[in-house]
Amino acid sequence: MKMNILSCVFAAIVGLFSINTNAKGDDMTNKKNLVVYFSRAGEQYSVGNITKGNTKIVAEIIAEKTGADLFEVKLQNDNYPADYTSLTEVAQSEHNAKARPEIIGDVENFADYDNVFVGSPIWWSDMPMALYTFIEKHDWSNKTVIPFTTHEGSGLGSVPANLKTTTKANVLDGLATYGHDAQNNQDKVKESVGAWLTELGF
Numbered sequence: 001m002k003m004n005i006l007s008c009v010f011a012a013i014v015g016l017f018s019i020n021t022n023a024k025g026d027d028m029t030n031k032k033n034l035v036v037y038f039s040r041a042g043e044q045y046s047v048g049n050i051t052k053g054n055t056k057i058v059a060e061i062i063a064e065k066t067g068a069d070l071f072e073v074k075l076q077n078d079n080y081p082a083d084y085t086s087l088t089e090v091a092q093s094e095h096n097a098k099a100r101p102e103i104i105g106d107v108e109n110f111a112d113y114d115n116v117f118v119g120s121p122i123w124w125s126d127m128p129m130a131l132y133t134f135i136e137k138h139d140w141s142n143k144t145v146i147p148f149t150t151h152e153g154s155g156l157g158s159v160p161a162n163l164k165t166t167t168k169a170n171v172l173d174g175l176a177t178y179g180h181d182a183q184n185n186q187d188k189v190k191e192s193v194g195a196w197l198t199e200l201g202f
């Protein structure tokens with residue numbers, strides 16, 4: 001009995017000092033969180049024709065769990081082909097050309113956010129070029145960047161390294177989700193997002 005009381009007191013003290021910090025000691029309490037993402041509906045690999053993009057589904061789960069604001073990066077002139085194979089070709093030439101397609105609108109008060117989740121489908125192991133347009137428009141000093149991707153085999157690809165180079169911010173461990181899971185197995189995705197957020201200290 002004495003042991004049990006002591007263990008409870010110890011657990012309560014540890015709990016008091018460990019709430020909302022991750023392994024690196026970042027404290028996520030009272031932080032302002034933003035989820036910025038790019039995503040496409042239409043024909044996608046392995047899932048056929050979809051009405052909501054895979055990355056958008058994961059972005060909304062993260063926003064719901066963290067209370068983050070959401071911003072979807074959209075093209076000013078969206079003339080990407082509807083079929084998957086043609087889109088991969090256009091995306092590859094944009095990637096090779098380091099294109100920076102114009103995007104619609106912007107996040108209000110970007111400077112106010114502490115944590116920015118950046119969500120990307122993997123395109124040729126990287127982010128779609130429109131995300132670079134967004135990234136290069138902003139000052140990322142003092143921000144923590146948290147990558148997440150949807151993919152069909154490449155995981156996070158070169159996204160964390162490229163986010164580090166372009167934002168020069170503190171980049172935390174990312175989450176890679178199969179696009180077909182985001183589309184068809186959302187209970188599983190909610191669980192893995194929850195576990196990842198806990199690991200990060202949210």
Ligand SMILES: Cc1cc2nc3c(=O)[nH]c(=O)nc-3n(C[C@H](O)[C@H](O)[C@H](O)COP(=O)(O)O)c2cc1C
Pocket residue numbers: 038039040041044045052053054055056084087088089091092120121122123124125126150151152153154155178179180
């Ligand atoms: C242009 C293009 C390139 C892609 N390249 C890759 C790739 O290199 N590796 C990979 O695992 N998946 C690749 N995919 C699959 C997408 O990453 C995957 O379907 C993703 O979930 C799509 O997300 P979205 O619906 O949010 O746009 C590619 C898809 C497209 C359209």
